[in-house]
Amino acid sequence: MTKDVPTAWVFCMTNHDLRTMRIALACAQAAADNGETPVGAVVVDSATGEVISSAGNQPIGLNDPTAHAEILALRAAAQKVGNYRLTGLTLVVTLEPCAMCAGAISHARIGRLVFGAEDAKGGAVVHGPRFFEGATCHWRPEVQGGVLAEESSTLLKGFFKARRQTKTNERS
Numbered sequence: 379m380t381k382d383v384p385t386a387w388v389f390c391m392t393n394h395d396l397r398t399m400r401i402a403l404a405c406a407q408a409a410a411d412n413g414e415t416p417v418g419a420v421v422v423d424s425a426t427g428e429v430i431s432s433a434g435n436q437p438i439g440l441n442d443p444t445a446h447a448e449i450l451a452l453r454a455a456a457q458k459v460g461n462y463r464l465t466g467l468t469l470v471v472t473l474e475p476c477a478m479c480a481g482a483i484s485h486a487r488i489g490r491l492v493f494g495a496e497d498a499k500g501g502a503v504v505h506g507p508r509f510f511e512g513a514t515c516h517w518r519p520e521v522q523g524g525v526l527a528e529e530s531s532t533l534l535k536g537f538f539k540a541r542r543q544t545k546t547n548e549r550s
């Protein structure tokens with residue numbers, strides 16, 4: 379248990395959250411291996427623990443600025459269940475979603491959002507626009523943050539550190 383996780387987060391975790399977050403972290407690691415920012419997302423049926431879809435960040439590889447892990451996982455899940463609404467399903471993602479992904483989560487009617495590390499710079503759930511609390515947001519998932527947050531942020535920090543070193547080496 380990391381010391382910076384609010385106590386309120388800790389008590390709302392379900393049995394599947396940790397297991398599913400580990401799958402999301404594996405997707406994030408795979409993204410990093412491909413030179414993408416390490417973020418991973420999984421759509422899961424909370425009732426059964428069945429994984430519907432999983433994806434890592436791929437904007438660079440797909441030449442697609444919208445190819446965030448959450449968007450790819452939502453698209454794959456909707457294709458799989460044959461419905462543009464994923465009402466009641468849970469989205470588990472390693473990093474606090476941005477405004478675009480928060481919007482997509484709301485459109486998909488995701489029942490529950492579980493995220494790992496908070497993102498003070500780009501997050502839109504507990505930072506910035508706090509999308510789900512806005513008057514123009516018409517579907518608010520239940521939100522659980524701080525699940526394996528330290529693993530997620532360690533992955534991100536390691537990735538950016540390695541990238542800075544590569545750039546420094548290229549310059550020298």
Ligand SMILES: [Zn+2]
Nearest residue numbers: 446475476479
């Ligand atoms: Zn996003």
